[in-house]
Amino acid sequence: MDADFSKRRARLLARFEAQARFCKAASPLYHRLFTLLGERLAQDAAFAAWILEAAAGRSSFDVPLLVLAGLHFQVLSRRPEARELAAYYPSVGGPAPATAPGLGPTLFATLDALRDELAAFIATRPVQTNEGARGLCWLLPATYTGWKSAHLVELGASAGLNLAADGRRYELSLQGGGLQVFGLGREDAFAVQGEGDFAPPATGVPPQILSRSGCDLAPLALADSAKRAYLAAFVWADQPARLQALKAGISALLQASSHSPLSFEACRLPEELPAYLAGLGRLAAPCILFNSYITMYLPDRGRGLAPLVARWARAQPHPVLWLQWEHLRGDHAPKAPVPGWLAWQVDLWQNGRHGHWHLAWVHPHGSRVCWLPALAPWRDFWS
The missing domain is CATH 3.40.50 (Rossmann fold)
Known part of the structure; x- marks a missing residue:
């Protein structure tokens, strides 16, 4: 691993960890998702290479928000590849709790199935605030x-x-x-x-x-209904x-x-x-x-x-x-x-x-x- 890769990986890991801390009290689901993604980023060099390539040129602050927004967009769009992950998303009626042990494997199976779509989302979409x-x-x-x-x-x-x-x-x-x-x-x-x-x-x-x-x-x-989603x-x-x-x-x-x-x-x-x-x-x-x-x-x-x-x-x-x-x-x-x-x-x-x-x-x-x-x-x- 070259020094630049390690530096960018560490910076992005810090962003995922900070987002997990920030939403811990308000959003148990996103606290767990940010935590799981951070753990994989730290442990899996191939995953880290994929996400850093998709995020090239993007602010490290934006990337965790874009990853989870990209996943949520696929869930809201009722993509077949995201059907199992949707079971954990109350926004579409998912009943499974964020603490369920199956969330991690389901999250990464969905990520793997939608890598191209998520990479394009991370690379090109702006963060949209709506509070x-x-x-x-x-x-x-x-x-x-x-x-x-x-x-x-x-x-x-x-x-x-x-x-x-x-x-x-x-x-x-x-x-x-x-x-x-x-x-x-x-x-x-x-x-x-x-x-x-x-x-x-x-x-x-x-x-x-x-x-x-x-x-x-x-x-x-x-x-435009797609833009509302x-x-x-x-x-x-x-x-x-x-x-x-x-x-x-x-x-x-x-x-x-x-x-x-x-x-x-x-x-x-x-x-x-x-x-x-x-x-x-x-x-x-x-x-x-x-x-x-x-x-x-x-x-x-x-x-x-x-x-x-x-x-x-x-x-x-x-x-x-x-x-x-x-x-x-x-x-x-x-x-x-x-x-x-x-x-x-x-x-x-x-x-x-x-x-x-x-x-x-x-x-x-x-x-x-x-x-x-x-x-x-x-x-x-x-x-």
Whole structure:
């Protein structure tokens, strides 16, 4: 084995092990699948060579997600080769538990039978995020502004589900008791557990959205059933509530598009961002720009976004509000209270001035939030 092979193998093994740790509490099935795949990667040189060849040129962070999404896609597509594995997937009614001893042999038999299809999936498909709870990223801060209307823009929009967050329902549990509701939806609520002192907005009413725009490396058109299945493949298969939320999100987006224009464009971030933003023109109302958990997938890990957004925002005639749920990087960056949590940050360009707030730390799935002292100054700024 040459040194480069061993290095890439060790890096990828660390990614599988990290994903197994991350989902241990939330997804027993995926915890076991990531663990089994990591063990085979460590023990089987031929398997390691296959997966490293398929993953050539891909970020090591993406590969474990793509392997399991590729398998889930085959299960959802009812491929005969995946029929036995489907018995372990609650997403298609599989009754077998993740702890069953037959999962390992079935997993690898399925992998062997579908090697060509899975290799193509790993090599060519982009990771598609579809976590509708992340819509709270823009919805909650925007309710503080008091703006009557605004344009909404998402970077890394995937299928654009979070562009319709104002039509969903987010139930924020407050520390010490009480509940704060955001969004106009009445069903399929996202439960969010809050920690720390919460400074509520004056009304909780978001601006009316005049237009909804998104860009992505490979935007998905949800009118295509195959693309809906592809999006669903990135949901952990033993979390039926998230699959149901995905269906509700698709309905909400279609409903939102009947009230305000909806558009998507292909865009490679960060290099094509200036052209995309320029194409939006000079907006006739404030703009709410947001992104959530996309910088992990960018070649520069998102470092190039801020100067490009700032340059565009300063040239706009109306305020620009930029919301982010992303990892903080750098030796001097604040550390998340829980490894893997995201920083909830706000930037505002208004009347020739720029302000920045770090409101909270948040779980990547939006299920828990730890509020920071900056939330109260954010509230007071608007009052």
